[in-house]
Amino acid sequence: MPNHLTRNIIAGSISLLLFACANTTESQAPVATDSTIASPVPAAVVRTEAVNPGATGEITLNRIMSDPDWLGREPTAPAWSLDGDIVYARKREGSEVNDYYLIKADKTGNGSKIELSAQHAYRYDEKAASNDGKYTAWRFEDSVFVKLADGAVVQLTRGGQSLRNLTFMTDNRLMATTGDSVVAFDLTTGQQAMLMSWKFEDAPVANKPPKDYIAAEQQTLIQYIQVQRKNRDDAFAHDAAMRAASPAVAPAPFYFPSGDRLVAATLSPDGKHAIVVTTKQGSYRDKTDIMPHYIQEDGRIAAIDVRQRVADAQPVEETVWLLDIQAHTQHKLSYMNLPGYNDDVLASVKAENAAARGETYTVNRLPRAIGLLDSWYWREPSIRWHQDGTAVALMLEAWDNKDRWIVTVDFASKQFNTEHRLHDDAWVNYRFNQFGWLHNTHTLFYQSEHTGYSHLYVQKPGEKPRALTSGEYIVDEVTLSSNDQYMYFQANKKHPGIYEIYRVNVATGEHEALTDLNGVTEYVLSPGEDALLLTHSKVTQPPELFIQRLGNGSEPVQLTHTVSEAFKALPWTAPQVVAIPSSHTSKPIYARVYLPEGYQQGDAKRAVVFNHGAGYLQNAHLGWSGYFREFMFHSMLVQKGYVVLDMDYRASAGYGRDWRTAIYRQMGTPEVEDLRDGVNWLVNNANVDRNRIGTYGGSYGGFLTFMSMFTAPDLFQAGAALRPVSDWAHYNTAYTSNILNTPDVDPIAYRKSSPIYFAEGLEKTLLINAPMVDNNVFFVDVVRLVQRMIELEKTDFETAIYPVEPHGFIQPSSWLDEYRRIFKLFEENL
Template identity: 65%
Template sequence: MNKITTLLLAAGLTGSLTACMATSSTTSDSASQTADNRAPAATVKPQVEKTGNTGTTITLEQIMADPAWLGRQPENAGWSVDGSAVVYERERENSELHDVFYRGSGGEAEPQKVAMADLHKYRFDERVVSNDGRYTAFRYQDSVFVIFPDSEIVQLTRGGASLENLRFMTDNRLMAQSGNRIVAIDLTTGRREQLLSWAFAEEPEAVSEPKDFIASEQITLIEYIAKRRRDRQARADEQDALAAANIAVAPDTFYFSEDHRLVSASVSPNGRSAIIVTTEDTPWRDDSDVMPHYIQEDGRIDNKEVRRRVADAKPQSDTVWLVDLSSQTKTELSYVQLPGYNEDVLAEVKAENARARGETYQVNRLPRAIGLLDSWYWSEPAVRWHNNGEQVALMLEAWDNKDRWIATVDFDSQTLVSQHRLHDDAWVNYRFNQFGWLNNSETLFYQSEHTGYAHMYVQKPGQAPRALTSGQFITDNPTLTRDDQWLYYTANKKHPGVYEVYRVNIATGDSQALTDLNGMTNYILSPDESSLLLTHSKVTQPPELFLQAATPEAGATQLTDTLSERFKELPWAVPQVVAIPSSDTSQPIYARVYLPEDYEAGEPRRAVVFNHGAGYLQNAHLGWSGYFREFMFHSMLVQQGYVVLDMDFRASAGYGRDWRTAIYRQMGTPEVQDLRDGVDWLVDNANVDRERIGTYGGSYGGFLTFMALFNDPDLFQAGAALRPVTDWAHYNWGYTSNILNTPDVDPIAYRRSSPIYHAEGLESALLINAPMVDDNVFFVDSVRLVQRLIELEKENFETAIYPVEPHGFVQPSSWLDEYRRIYKLFETNL
């Protein structure tokens, strides 16, 4: 019996034993460690495992109460500013406020609450260390602090003009952005110097060309006017000369088009150059993009501003400027050097839509809209200077979502140089885009999904990339050590639903497994790079903190144990992760299955299939789910004899590029196919009655509930759609345009993928639960679909509204009401 088999037996995952025994638990990056190569184990009967006191009844009132009853788990874990202590927060009892706790980095001492006066020593918004390690600067709230070599903490600012985007220069000055300028501060003398400033306005001129004949004649004829012009020009020339020659005068401001706004401003660590990125200052919303909020303190209605819809989005390019701070000149960097900058990557899509209109599409090779990577998911800086200031790399993306480039700048020719192009005919993944420079070599490291799975690479500019990891698993959260020896990362090498911490030797490419906790594990490397602060969870164990040395086989020590006794005593059903055969792909569909103790006995069972939200999210894993209320609800259903299935249908995270992009231009089609495979598996393996199966889910899960009930009406006998998308043209640009392009380009994809176009297929009982102050999926989504169902004269549907709730419910009373309705739906119809 190998290690994976032992792991799955211990976790009650025997339903996927055959699938998992095809792999080993070694730490190599071989392609044998793959979900794709695992044969589905449909013939292996799943086992039942439970926790707690089996005689205790699980109630909706308990599981939908304020989640503090679970034990107030640690949140926002990290290291103190000086790295000497582990720091985390816990919700204060009977309060929404949080307290901050710390304990020594060795983990021996009991946790101590941080006094308010000392919070700045333990919490920070930014933290940077000088290249020589002598100085540490950090920002907390309105202030910037510096730790000097003698360990003294000096407060540099308190309030006033904020300093942010901290970075050390090659001469150990601290660089920061303050409003529309970047300044450098000498920490030994306190001298503050403005390096760069910018404005979006017409550049002021001492004298300007006369605007017409009359003005020209006035200057010629009237000496008074001519003298005033000469004096203004002389004063301006004197000021320019002073700025160039005298250190007491700040350098000139750089002016940009007044109809633009700033995207990014970054000065090189050596202070010689800067990159400024601007874009057209278009409104982020229309005046009609509002959301009424009916429940206000004054008894009136408040109109909340909300974002625009994808249907209203227009292509937009950024402009990248290379600034020479010595000569005070700026040069626009062209995108012409980027491979594919003018490819008509949507030609086939446009041609298909043109044919549907009875037209013929002609290929268009105009320059594409390109800009700095500014994904709604990925928030890291997209301009990266090498520590020596001699090299800079930018991560750029196409507005159509099909290309991402990593480009460096040739300072001599003032051009962009493409180093890596990632192209995807569907869309480039917005999640795996970490990149930067090695500290001691002008070599790039970055993530890429070009092999089908997210892996890490190093590349010297102008040379071919070298893979550091490979195989059919994903890597995430890379952390580079100061000496460039290691990249730490997390990966699901063992099993798609098990994430451990690894490190790869950059020189050799050899990976080492650092943790062996068998669940969901993430990490933060300590500032001295000797320890790992781990956040680890299991299926029935919410996240707790662990500490271990940053070396293989070191073993982890648990730091927190916050789970309440009340939670421990309840009889939670432990879901198994099973590999369900797919009728449409060679890869199995991983799913959690919840089973009653005697599920094989007696008449076939009722069942519920849960559809997770977000689309690109993984829920069939061996850790604590973000859907913890649903986990508890499923345990309650199991206690009453239901079988529950929770599938990672195609579009889910964790399974590589092909699984992610299966929904391109057809959201709701592959997923419903997978749901049918899940239903078949339940009937064949879990003694489920095909005529008594319901489904439910929120957000994307609500959308998928609609698509299943509308397009495959015999699949489920009842469904609940919570905060559901009904028309993708009304959703946001950042997410939707990746998958469906934009409605003006690809209306076929929107009509194919939006439930409102398929509502005539409804036959089963439907519950729609809609929060009214949802600024993610607007309430109008549900309103429009309800009107459509009324006009179609459908009878078997109900709608519940929640006047004070956003997308993620907040009030326990709302949670309870929602799940009472879902439970009643299933009890009534199954």
């Protein structure tokens, strides 16, 4: 599901044949022209190439569903050390613990394991460098270290209250957040100073005003009372003056409404202003329900708190405060001048739902709830200070998910200036929202999807943006060079399923391809900006690390070799990537197809259609898939004579805004239409028997299995729904409200999109596999659906439960049991 949508899932790579069916036009199926990729040819004459020519052996469920350590334990979390060497993590065999390895910059190979006592010298959780390059500071675990101008390393802290958000100020002091305050360290003297702090309570006063008539008279008549009040006034004023004047006293805290909580607090690098964002108490995991966990060490049942359902969600407003540190004043910034602030963007949706109830809806111009862009994907506050401290930008979003604003703050007038508004009648994408300032000028850069694809822009405040990229491809993972000359990025320019690394000259807009590996490649720019640390994989080869030197026509060099000989020895099937013509759009549906030897000869074949999870995820790409067990299972099915299809149905990532938003208010409708096109393609191009096709998938793929089995019972003879959503009103807010709004506003969308409303359509055999401690898709989704099918007197279904498993299974025995049942389902029904 969506909270598994990380860049690591998109990242994998494949080097394999690409082909389109004979009647696909060039505009429908753009194919890379790299020499390692075959030209498009009719599907009838394309054969799958063996991964390892000559490899033999039987692919078994016991092997592929066992602990995945046997594949070789791929490198993860690649990074550059402070000295320009390479550090990466690798799972320890037979353990959940990661070990870390060091590869010297001039070496290749898997490197040497870094001892625990030395890891702080090579790894960091966050890092900051001073603008003049004299100092580098980093946090590792609960300590902060500093590399001084002479190269010496000093441990600044060890334990105690942790430091976060390391930043160098314009005067070269190191600034950090600790608890409810921001502190600065003078690295030449060792002095620590509190710069600002905050509290959520009423600000103290010397004397409270009289609460009633009697109190007022008492204070007027009694001289003793007057003296006491004057003494408190004097002491309070003296304390304030001391805080303002004396370096020996910390500045007074800033006070915010009692009952609120902090969202973010950042101080400008020059120490003159701060942005603080607050909201009302409450959280994503408000206790609206619990999840029982039956298998406990003490033999009792544990009640686990779980996240809020979208049906229980209420609008969340955040307040942005501008603080003047020297004057010690705070000002609430108003959203009123944001374009579209009080637009009734859901008026047509509300009117449709009102009409369904026999009512008439009147447009409502009440202000919308607004706050910082939700950082659940980026995990960092959407506030960016220019390094000189004189400018700040924020990325704001409306709670209804229809608008995103990039704003700057006018410190003099204390108001927002809107630099860019991105509006989407469906929803604004949460993924493509990197933004910031160029280092040397007051120029913003940002991603925007307003042309239909994620692209990169630069813009001086108050001026029009200038596009640095354009076209029908996705730009992501942006890195700005230290001198503002280049922006590095990942993009699928050559083909939707091929991700390479590029850079663009910020001044000229000239593009340069830095890699040509024909897979899915990720990168980390070296500290000296003279090399790229690449993570590259292929469809049948798990990720490995490469180094690509910049300039002089250097070729990438493979560093690690972690794939096991046991994995290499098996005859995996390399899927072909096809562009299937769509009956409903002008774009093709890209898909992986796994074909057995001689698939065109003899009787029509059995087939299985796999539905990937997460909805917004790409799986028909040219890299190693996050669904590696499914890849191996599909190879096993091919050995048994099956054809397997894995489609990037509408809603999938990698194909632009329109493909993503096709499911707005109708989840399960466009995707099933695409599955029908896929089934027709299999029958017409891969010698598949229309009456011997099954389907399966987990999470969103389980939901889609339900929708196809319930609403299009002619498509598949059997289906397996794993950890499936049956009613979107029970899923989370962050994901679901994007696509279906909220149930109180748009019940039509929920009824149209939730399988539980279509259960009467089940006609073929259905397997439901449900983990019981799933805090993503609750077990109750299956419980409610099963009860409904019992009441509908359905008989062709069975349910398997997994008492100790979360959303992503952990125990190999559970994986084996699940896929034995899936395989048995297909063997018996296809």
